[in-house]
Amino acid sequence: MSRSRAEMIEATRAKLLATARRAFQHTGYAATSMDELTASAGLTRGALYHHFGDKKGLLAAVVEQIDDEVDERLNAVSAQAAAPWEAFRERCRAYLRMATEPEIRRIVLQDARAVLGPATDAAQQQCIASLAALLQGLMEARIIDDADPQALARLVNGSLTDSAFWIADAPDDAPRLDQALHALDLLLRGLPRR
Structure with a gap:
């Protein structure tokens, strides 16, 4: 059964949030690399920018x-x-x-x-x-x-x-x-x- 577009969008957003939470907690905001974060999540920087605008938007979320x-x-x-x-x-x-x-x-x-x-x-x-x-x-x-x-x-x-x-x-x-x-x-x- 294929997932709907809305489910895929929510899954991508949830994956970015979970990965960012771990990185921000263990590494800190300033030391967290967006390239490493998105690679760790198995996603692209484009996905991050699409959902949160930038690193600061991700922190706010x-x-x-x-x-x-x-x-x-x-x-x-x-x-x-x-x-x-x-x-x-x-x-x-x-x-x-x-x-x-x-x-x-x-x-x-x-x-x-x-x-x-x-x-x-x-x-x-x-x-x-x-x-x-x-x-x-x-x-x-x-x-x-x-x-x-x-x-x-x-x-x-x-x-x-x-x-x-x-x-x-x-x-x-x-x-x-x-x-x-x-x-x-x-x-x-x-x-x-x-």
């Missing part, structure tokens, strides 16, 4: 894919929690733990930040909107005091994002994750109603 997976993982953390406050707290803690994962650390927190810069703003806005919705739910449930959910989401997101960058920039044996998790607990302790 890889980051988007990883961001979607991170969202799914964070939603799973929230869904497993016994109570809304625990869901929020564990979601924040899980985000910081992800900063130590080699793929997220190298591709999302180091290379994407340096290469894509403002192009990552859309992902940040999505994170802020998600946090704002969670915080709004906690306010409506009278778990935390009322505040502007966007303002509070920006403060929490900014703290988490900056801490994730700080963790990712540390040598592998640095205790930054434990330090950030402790500081996060102190910060979040002020949110629940007394």
Whole structure:
């Protein structure tokens, strides 16, 4: 049975993304050769340019894919929690733990930040909107005091994002994750109603 053109296009795109993820994680964006990457995928540079425009477009697509997976993982953390406050707290803690994962650390927190810069703003806005919705739910449930959910989401997101960058920039044996998790607990302790 022959595959349709749409299936072949999707297969080529998926192969390029998977190959790029491995290369960007292990070699880094700057050191990844497009000729070696496309040869490793068994494809041509033309396929890469057709699907992603250039190397930077490929990085953006890889980051988007990883961001979607991170969202799914964070939603799973929230869904497993016994109570809304625990869901929020564990979601924040899980985000910081992800900063130590080699793929997220190298591709999302180091290379994407340096290469894509403002192009990552859309992902940040999505994170802020998600946090704002969670915080709004906690306010409506009278778990935390009322505040502007966007303002509070920006403060929490900014703290988490900056801490994730700080963790990712540390040598592998640095205790930054434990330090950030402790500081996060102190910060979040002020949110629940007394």
